[in-house]
Amino acid sequence: MLEIKNLHVKLEEEEKQILKGVDLTVEAGKVHAIMGPNGSGKSTLSYVLSGRDGYEVTEGSATLEGADLLEMEPEERAAAGIFLAFQYPVEIPGVGNMTFLRTAVNAQRKARGEEELSAADFLKEVRAKAKSLKIDADMLKRPVNVGFSGGEKKRNEILQMAMLEPKMCILDETDSGLDVDAMKLVAEGVNALRDEGRGFLVITHYQRLLDHIKPDVVHIMADGRIVKTGGPELALEVENNGYADILAEVN
Amino acid sequence: MAALDQTQVKEGVDQETVDAVREVSTYKYGWDTDIEMEYAPKGVNPDIVRLISDKNEEPEWMTEWRLAAFERWTKMDEPNWAMVHYPKIDFQDQYYYARPKSMEEKPKSLDEVDPKLLATYEKLGIPLKEQMILAGVEGAEDMPAEGRKVAVDAVFDSVSVGTTFQDELAKHGVIFCSISEAIREHPELVKKYLGTVVPVSDNFYATLNSAVFSDGSFVYIPPGVRCPMELSTYFRINAENTGQFERTLIIADKGSYVSYLEGCTAPQRDTAQLHAAVVEIIIEEDAEVKYSTVQNWFPGDENGKGGIYNFVTKRADCRGDRSKVMWTQVETGSAVTWKYPSCILRGDESQGEFYSIAITNNMQQADTGTKMVHLGKNTKSRIVSKGISAGKAQNTYRGLVSMHPKAKDSRNYTQCDSLLIGDKCGAHTVPYIEVRNNSSRVEHEATTSKVDDDQLFYCRQRGMDEEEAVALVVNGFCKDVLQALPMEFAMEAQQLVAISLEGSVG
Numbered sequence: 215m216l217e218i219k220n221l222h223v224k225l226e227e228e229e230k231q232i233l234k235g236v237d238l239t240v241e242a243g244k245v246h247a248i249m250g251p252n253g254s255g256k257s258t259l260s261y262v263l264s265g266r267d268g269y270e271v272t273e274g275s276a277t278l279e280g281a282d283l284l285e286m287e288p289e290e291r292a293a294a295g296i297f298l299a300f301q302y303p304v305e306i307p308g309v310g311n312m313t314f315l316r317t318a319v320n321a322q323r324k325a326r327g328e329e330e331l332s333a334a335d336f337l338k339e340v341r342a343k344a345k346s347l348k349i350d351a352d353m354l355k356r357p358v359n360v361g362f363s364g365g366e367k368k369r370n371e372i373l374q375m376a377m378l379e380p381k382m383c384i385l386d387e388t389d390s391g392l393d394v395d396a397m398k399l400v401a402e403g404v405n406a407l408r409d410e411g412r413g414f415l416v417i418t419h420y421q422r423l424l425d426h427i428k429p430d431v432v433h434i435m436a437d438g439r440i441v442k443t444g445g446p447e448l449a450l451e452v453e454n455n456g457y458a459d460i461l462a463e464v465n
Numbered sequence: 466m467a468a469l470d471q472t473q474v475k476e477g478v479d480q481e482t483v484d485a486v487r488e489v490s491t492y493k494y495g496w497d498t499d500i501e502m503e504y505a506p507k508g509v510n511p512d513i514v515r516l517i518s519d520k521n522e523e524p525e526w527m528t529e530w531r532l533a534a535f536e537r538w539t540k541m542d543e544p545n546w547a548m549v550h551y552p553k554i555d556f557q558d559q560y561y562y563a564r565p566k567s568m569e570e571k572p573k574s575l576d577e578v579d580p581k582l583l584a585t586y587e588k589l590g591i592p593l594k595e596q597m598i599l600a601g602v603e604g605a606e607d608m609p610a611e612g613r614k615v616a617v618d619a620v621f622d623s624v625s626v627g628t629t630f631q632d633e634l635a636k637h638g639v640i641f642c643s644i645s646e647a648i649r650e651h652p653e654l655v656k657k658y659l660g661t662v663v664p665v666s667d668n669f670y671a672t673l674n675s676a677v678f679s680d681g682s683f684v685y686i687p688p689g690v691r692c693p694m695e696l697s698t699y700f701r702i703n704a705e706n707t708g709q710f711e712r713t714l715i716i717a718d719k720g721s722y723v724s725y726l727e728g729c730t731a732p733q734r735d736t737a738q739l740h741a742a743v744v745e746i747i748i749e750e751d752a753e754v755k756y757s758t759v760q761n762w763f764p765g766d767e768n769g770k771g772g773i774y775n776f777v778t779k780r781a782d783c784r785g786d787r788s789k790v791m792w793t794q795v796e797t798g799s800a801v802t803w804k805y806p807s808c809i810l811r812g813d814e815s816q817g818e819f820y821s822i823a824i825t826n827n828m829q830q831a832d833t834g835t836k837m838v839h840l841g842k843n844t845k846s847r848i849v850s851k852g853i854s855a856g857k858a859q860n861t862y863r864g865l866v867s868m869h870p871k872a873k874d875s876r877n878y879t880q881c882d883s884l885l886i887g888d889k890c891g892a893h894t895v896p897y898i899e900v901r902n903n904s905s906r907v908e909h910e911a912t913t914s915k916v917d918d919d920q921l922f923y924c925r926q927r928g929m930d931e932e933e934a935v936a937l938v939v940n941g942f943c944k945d946v947l948q949a950l951p952m953e954f955a956m957e958a959q960q961l962v963a964i965s966l967e968g969s970v971g
Contacts, residue, residue: 264926267918288925297926304923308941314927317937322928357941374927 215279215413216240216263216382222273223255223262232258234438235274240382243410247424248417249449250435251457256417257301259435260386264298265291278382293325295381299371299388306358311370314358315340315377322378343376347403365396372403383407384415389423401426421453434460492763492798493964495733498585498703502622503569505562507706511535514676517562517623521645521679524652534665534675541669547832548861548893549801551737551774559739561677563622563704575627582626586619589730591699593619593627614694615726615953616641620711622704623679630694638687639723641696644712647683654685658716662745662782662809670741670776670803674710678743681711686721686752695951697726700742702762702773708739715745717752719785724755726954729798731763734771737800741776750785750812755793757950759958762798767856767968769828772800779806783815783841791818792835793949795958797965800829805863807836810844810872817846820946822958824939824965825858825890834864834895839872839905848879851943853962854890855969861893868905875905883913884942886935886969936963 216239223233232255240246250256262269263276265288276283278294286294306314320330331339344354347369359367368388375383385404389397404427408414416427424432424446432448433440436457441464442448452460505516514535518528543554567579575583575593586593616630618641625643634641640651648655665675682698702709717723731738740762748754756779765772775798781790792806808817819835837846852860866877883892894911916938924934940947940962947955 266922266926287930288922289928289930292926292928300923300926304917304919306920306923306938306941308944309937314924314937317929317933318924318927321930321933325928378927 215242216276216415218263218274218276220274221259221262221271221276223258223269223271226268226270231272232269232438233262236438236440238433238440240413240415242381242413244430245408245414245416245427246431246433247429247449248415248433248435248440249419249421249452252419254435255438256435257386260298260384260415260417263291263384264288264296289321289325292378292380293322297375297378297380297383299368299375299383299385301387301390303359303362303367303371305360307360309358310355311358312340312354315374318374319377340377344373346406347373347376348399349373364391365393365399368392368396368400369403372400376403376407381411382413382415384417386417387419388416389418389420397423398426421449424449436461436464492733494589494730494761495763496588497732498581500579500581500703501566502563502704503566504560504704504707507560508557509535509561509673509677513561517677517679520562520564521648523645523648526656527648530660530665531676534672535677537666538669538672538676541672543669547803547863548859549803549830549832551801551830554739554774556673558706560704560707561710562679563707564624565621568624568626572627575629578627582621585621585701585703586626586699589699589701591617591619591728593617593629616694616696618643618682618696618698620680620682620698620700622702622707622709625680625682634693637690637693639690639692640683640685642683644678644681644683644714647714651683651685654716655683655714658745658747659714660745662747662780663743663778667778671743671778674712674741674743674778678710678712681713681742683713684715684723684725686717686723688719688721690721692721692723695724695726697728700727700729702731702738702740705734706736706738708741711742713742713744715754715756716747717749717754717788719749720751721749722753724951725757726951727756727758728761730761731773733763733766737765737771738773739776740773740799742778744777744779744806746781746790748781748783748785748788748790748815751787752785753789754781755791755951756781756806757954758794758796759954759961760794760796760798760802761961764798764827764829765800767827769800772829773798774801775799775804777804779804780809781807781817782809783812783817785815786812786841787814788812789816791820791949793820793946794822795946795950795954795961796821796823796831796833797961799831802829802831802833804833805835807838808846809838809840810846810875811840813841814843815841816844818949819846819848819850820949821850822853822943822946822962823851823860823862824853824962825855825860826965826969827856827858829856829858831859832861832863834862836865837867837877838865839868839875839877842871842873842875844872844875846877848877848881849945850881851946852881852883852892853886853939853942853966854883854892855886855966857889859891859893861895863895865897866899866907868900868902868907870901873902873904877907879907879909881909881911882942883911884939885913885915886939886966932963932967935966935969939966
């Protein structure tokens with residue numbers, strides 16, 4: 215599904231190279247986790263895949279079902295099926311959460327040449343999906359992420375994911391700032407979306423999220439490269455021994 | 466896209482392509498109506514003033530009133546304190562009166578109006594039929610029909626073409642007609658109120674308007690009457706090199722209520738055109754008036770060529786105790802806007818509110834705001850202004866809050882927010898505050914922000930294109946003001962916000 219080959223990325227404004235040759239393939243139906251110390255390039259990878267400004271790809275490729283992601287605008291990538299759950303969801307004052315969701319859903323449908331969802335169908339769907347994430351009616355009416363708690367923001371990201379039904383979900387440090395209960399709720403939301411047609415890339419610093427979202431493959435990223443790949447046991451190794459041992463072993 | 470409407474489409478070019486090209490033009494009302502017009506000779510002088518008065522079949526006192534205004538105007542200087550710059554206007558190089566030939570004989574009913582004029586309003590989305598709902602409004606069909614009628618007075622260049630629902634309104638004692646008709650039919654009311662809120666001597670443009678105003682709307686709501694439908698006037702400038710000088714007079718007698726809407730558009734032309742209107746509102750004891758404007762005059766092209774110069778004086782006089790006025794304006798058009806809808810809070814416990822969205826893109830300039838003059842005790846005012854600048858545009862909020870010595874225990878709250886899109890535009894806030902008693906309170910808050918790249922990326926990651934994302938963020942920014950608009954206008958205004966900002970990013 216998602217195929218990244220020899221991806222080299224630097225900051226547009228500076229010479230600093232952040233990704234130094236990332237190779238990664240996420241198959242449909244699989245959950246891949248990327249772990250790694252701060253500054254290893256995990257978040258950069260998520261931004262480059264989703265098309266944020268400020269990065270320059272100097273080498274390599276990234277494709278989704280064979281389509282060249284790097285040639286596309288962010289909204290085209292979204293319509294093609296890339297979804298990024300933000301580490302820091304952005305506040306949009308004055309724009310109701312529901313309005314935002316509906317605009318997004320219909321924008322993607324339009325881009326794919328599908329009919330817009332009717333108001334009634336949209337409402338029915340959003341209510342059902344919100345309920346399972348314990349998002350109440352009030353939260354749907356409030357402006358996007360404004361005054362939301364950390365947990366509410368992350369649940370809201372998952373609600374957007376559920377509504378947009380992407381092919382490839384990238385979760386950037388979704389566990390940051392969450393207590394155990396909030397994390398469980400978010401993980402349940404993600405697990406409900408696991409499907410054989412959908413791939414997941416879960417970026418996390420800690421292993422604890424992976425107790426709830428069981429990965430099929432775990433990658434360790436360090437200094438702009440994936441340095442080790444293994445099964446779920448790799449996450450446990452990190453949890454017990456930290457990154458130092460793995461990094462030492464690689465070097 | 467006037468050219469496309471008139472030019473024969475070349476063979477082999479399919480309609481779809483033509484439509485697509487037409488859609489690209491961001492100003493949707495830029496076409497013109499090909500209609501035979503009669504003009505007064507160019508320029509302004511006492512003869513022209515007499516001619517306009519004569520065309521309107523006015524009584525002598527009105528002609529004298531105009532001539533006195535003209536005399537005064539010749540001794541006045543154009544104001545230059547606003548933060549707007551434009552080439553000097555040659556007041557003798559324009560037409561002051563233009564009317565469709567077909568309007569020479571005043572049509573007795575809408576059925577007699579030239580079909581070309583009716584078609585013009587139809588195309589603008591303002592069909593001059595006595596129908597229940599405004600056509601083309603999303604969701605309107607789901608609403609109960611009762612209370613959703615909108616009466617329209619349609620002004621085309623210098624004349625009113627027709628007014629709908631007059632008979633039904635008359636049953637309630639409401640007078641809604643063109644000002645020229647009011648001068649002829651209701652001289653006692655016009656004499657009593659005209660020029661009492663905006664005096665003839667008020668300012669350069671108001672004085673000019675007093676001399677040469679050709680038409681506009683007149684509203685009288687009798688005591689205790691809640692106007693059974695929204696009233697609206699739609700101003701259309703069509704003729705070239707012609708100024709539009711309309712005059713609106715609204716009187717809400719004791720304990721009455723009316724909501725009034727105003728819309729305006731003009732064709733896309735290379736030369737700038739002048740629009741200098743005066744609106745006077747008188748609000749008696751316990752009465753309330755809501756006045757909403759969606760101003761969408763042609764803004765000029767992206768290089769600043771053409772467009773309307775909009776110099777408007779609007780003022781409401783809350784004469785009676787506990788009277789209320791609310792101005793809501795969405796200003797998206799015009800090359801230059803100079804406009805300060807104001808409230809004189811004369812009655813005790815009277816209230817004035819001003820909600821404004823001013824959007825400037827490309828080379829547009831807007832200097833707009835309000836004056837809240839507190840004269841009575843316990844008076845309250847609230848100002849919410851949202852200025853949005855994109856391209857190379859300049860946007861200024863200029864507002865006066867004045868608490869007079871007798872305005873004890875009065876309050877004002879002012880909130881001015883500016884939003885910048887791009888780095889070549891400007892936003893300015895110029896508040897004047899005078900408090901001349903020690904029991905009143907004035908609060909002023911101002912913010913300036915930029916459309917945040919993170920917000921745009923967030924929206925785009927969810928699938929919206931850049932323009933959709935900007936429109937969404939800006940609509941959010943304007944929400945407090947959009948909410949103050951009547952439902953029909955709120956929808957239109959939201960779309961207008963998006964259209965006005967097309968091409969402002971990327």
